[in-house]
Amino acid sequence: MIVREGRVFAKVITGFCPMEYSEKDAVFMQNALQLARRAFEQDEVPVGALVISPGGEILGQGYNRTEELGCQDQHAEMIAIRQACALRGDWRLDDCTLYVTLEPCVMCLGCIALSRIGRLVFGADSPHYGYRGQREDLCRLYAQTIKNVTTGVCKEEVELLLKEFFKKQRKRDAV
Secondary structure, eight states: OEEETTEEEEEETTTOOEEEOOHHHHHHHHHHHHHHHHHHHTTSOOOEEEEEOTTSOEEEEEEOOHHHHTOTTOOHHHHHHHHHHHHHTOSOOTTOEEEEEEOOBHHHHHHHHHTTOSEEEEEEOOTTTBGGGSOHHHHHHHHHHOOOEEEOTTHHHHHHHHHHHHHHHHHHHHO
16 A cells, blocks of 8 residues: 555556555445454454445445355355345346455456456455466456456555464464
């Protein structure tokens, strides 16, 4: 994140040039962080996600529930997108924004692309499991579908929560 003259900038995936994000982006990311904290409390990887309509209405929300439900596809993004599609009665979300605390994995990015999410906003990078850490040709493929991607929104808070979670996991595993 870059701050200049009181304005906040975030990276944009296509070229990583600074792009200003709004206070509204920060507010929605804070809401996603609240969901991530719920996951943290339930010993799930703390990731939260929201699907927001053009009018600012929450259409879907979710947090990781993989351990709770014993199913690998219960990621925050997938849950939020499923709710939004059910509420709308349509699988197309091309006018919506998805806010997610952590860079989506390849599975979630596939769902994001197929649901035609108009804008993706995420907080922290995920170098090991995030889609940008995967094959370069895959990134190019999805870049053709998801053109509006903003990163770095509330990045420090997201990273702190993730560090706390994995520190707690290591302590638990050491016992």
